[in-house]
Amino acid sequence: MRETELAPSHIVYPLFVQAGLSGRQPIDAMPGQDRLGLDALAAEAVSLESLGIPAVLLFGLPPAKDDRGSGAWARDGIVQQAVRRIKDARPDLLVIGDVCLCEYTSHGHCGVVRADGSVDNDATLPLLAETAVSLAGAGCDIIAPSDMMDGRVAAIRSALDASGFGETPILSYAAKFASAFYGPFREAAESAPAFGDRRTYQMDPANRRMALDEVVADISEGADMVMVKPALPYLDVLREVRNAVGVPVAAYNVSGEYAMLMAAAGNGWLDERRAIDEVLTSIRRAGADIIITYHAKQWAQAQG
Ligand SMILES: [Zn+2]
Numbered sequence: 001m002r003e004t005e006l007a008p009s010h011i012v013y014p015l016f017v018q019a020g021l022s023g024r025q026p027i028d029a030m031p032g033q034d035r036l037g038l039d040a041l042a043a044e045a046v047s048l049e050s051l052g053i054p055a056v057l058l059f060g061l062p063p064a065k066d067d068r069g070s071g072a073w074a075r076d077g078i079v080q081q082a083v084r085r086i087k088d089a090r091p092d093l094l095v096i097g098d099v100c101l102c103e104y105t106s107h108g109h110c111g112v113v114r115a116d117g118s119v120d121n122d123a124t125l126p127l128l129a130e131t132a133v134s135l136a137g138a139g140c141d142i143i144a145p146s147d148m149m150d151g152r153v154a155a156i157r158s159a160l161d162a163s164g165f166g167e168t169p170i171l172s173y174a175a176k177f178a179s180a181f182y183g184p185f186r187e188a189a190e191s192a193p194a195f196g197d198r199r200t201y202q203m204d205p206a207n208r209r210m211a212l213d214e215v216v217a218d219i220s221e222g223a224d225m226v227m228v229k230p231a232l233p234y235l236d237v238l239r240e241v242r243n244a245v246g247v248p249v250a251a252y253n254v255s256g257e258y259a260m261l262m263a264a265a266g267n268g269w270l271d272e273r274r275a276i277d278e279v280l281t282s283i284r285r286a287g288a289d290i291i292i293t294y295h296a297k298q299w300a301q302a303q304g
Helices: 038-050 078-089 122-137 152-162 179-190 210-221 230-246 253-266 272-285 296-303
Strands: 011-018 024-026 034-037 056-063 094-099 142-145 169-176 225-229 249-251 288-294
Touching: 011 038, 011 078, 011 296, 034 038, 038 078, 038 288, 038 296, 056 078, 056 142, 056 179, 078 094, 078 122, 094 122, 122 142, 122 152, 142 210, 152 210, 169 210, 179 253, 210 225, 210 230, 225 230, 230 249, 230 272, 249 272, 272 288, 272 296
Parallel strands: 011 034, 011 056, 011 288, 056 094, 094 142, 142 169, 169 225, 225 249, 249 288
Antiparallel strands: 024 034
């Protein structure tokens, strides 16, 4: 009688890869999650595949940052090296490359910043396109732009097509809200903005109709899959998106959602295993075909 199925095949595990790190380093605000050095990736890929998790989403912590974020598209950039390591170890594990500049810019914004501190949307597009081509060239199976600049899906699609990656799909962070729940991620990825915030390019949490407009616009620009982020505070948006479009829909169960549950479980206030299962099932029930979650390994291990 169960209406909603949740299987490891629905799940994507995000990984933080840090340049210069050897082994693993725990992330304080995300108990149970680590940053990984390049040397830890092969074993991680083997372990994820043995749990049945089909895909990872990669975020990089580069050795240095600059005002344009050039580490994002460097040939030997941290994510580019990470993809090659994972593909050498486990060629069938799907690798999704996050495309944004905020992990690579010295100011922590997702795009090029003008002298007055505002983000220059149009000047950012070619850099995002170059990053996407670089990641596809390194072996990423799917390109996932998270920056929220206007027109970036079209810019990335045409750059991929022109570079021989016409078959590489785009998973667009289409409805990405300006959320308090990204806090722990910014510690994990060292990507907090040095000034201002991202509200000029991320969406107002109060706006549901605008989320649908963003999703439709991204699909018309060439997105093959769309994402709603965060997940739990936006399940209504997720359901509406699922009802409105034909393409696969992903939901990102973000760092703050993870930290909230794990903090309560760590204090004995929640049954961790049941809470994780309920959260992930509810995200599926709301319409997600793909769930990106830090709970991936815990949940998959509990199924065994
Ligand atoms: Zn960003």
